[in-house]
Amino acid sequence: MDRAQEIGLFRWKIVGEASDVSLSARERGRLVRALAEREHLDPDGRWVRVTRNTLDRWIRAYREGGFDALVPAPRRAANRMPERLELAVALRREQPARTAAQIHRIIVEAEGAAPSARTIQRHLKAAGLPCRGSAVARALGRFEAEHRNELWTGDALHGPLIEGRRTFLFCFLDDHSRLLVGYRWAAREDVLNASRALRAGMTARGLPKAVYVDNGSPFVSGQLLRACAVLGIRLIHSTPGRPEGRGKIERVFRTVREQVLL
Structure with missing residues (x-):
C-alpha cells in the first residue's frame, strides 16, 4: 500500500462513520464536532486535530466520489516507519487487548515489514494506549x-x-x-x-x-x-x-x- 493510499485510509477512518447517509443532520453535526475536538495520529506519526471545515470537505468528497476521492495524488514515501506506527495505533485502538507482538505480526503480514515489537510497545505507551482487556471482543x-x-x-x-x-x-x-x-x-x-x-x-x-x-x-x-x-x-x-x-x-x-x- 503506497503513501497516498495510507493517507486515504487515514481520512476514511476518521470520517467513515460520519459519512453514513442514514444519519440525521443533527447526528452528523454532533459526530463531526466530537471528531474535530479529538486528536488523530496522522501518517507522519504526529497527533493532529482536523478542523470541522476539513472534516466536512472529506465527508462530501467520500459521499460524492467514494474512497478514491479521499486519496491524494500519490507520492513516494522516504520513510515508512511513521505510517506503520500509525497503523499499530489503529490496530491497538481496534482491539485494546492486542499485544505489541501480535500487532507486529499483523503489520508484517499486511505491509511486508514492521517496526520491532519493542518499538511498537514504546510507541503505544507514549500514545497512551497500554494493553488492556478487549471490550470490543467481550461485547x-x-x-x-x-x-x-x-x-x-x-x-x-x-x-x-x-x-x-x-x-x-x-x-x-x-x-x-x-x-x-x-x-x-x-x-x-x-x-x-x-x-x-x-x-x-x-x-x-x-x-x-x-x-x-x-x-x-x-x-x-x-x-x-x-x-x-x-x-x-x-x-x-x-x-x-x-x-x-x-x-x-x-x-x-x-x-x-x-x-x-x-
Missing part, C-alpha cells in the same frame, strides 16, 4: 445483530486433502439471519480466495456494514482493508486466542465436518 461475545447485513462473520475451515493437497473452505455468515451468505472452496489459504468468498456474498446479498474476522493471514492483508474501505465496510479483527463472537460460524463448520466431510 461481540454477547452481541447479536438486529438487522440483516449489519454484521457478517468470516473464517476459513481446513478441509480434506485432495490428491495430497490441503483444501480450505472460506465462509461468511450473516449474524442476524445465520444465513451463509458467501463461501468458496480453495486450494490456497490466501486473501484472494477470502475476497472471492466475500464478493460472492455481496453479489448475492448486498453489502454488509461490518465484517468480523480473525487474524489469520488471509484477513489481515492491506488489500482486504483497502477493499473494505472503498466499499464503506468496517473490518473488525478478533483478539488472538479469544473466541468471543465466533461461536455461530464455528457451529456452521461443525455441521460441515459432521455432515459434509464424511
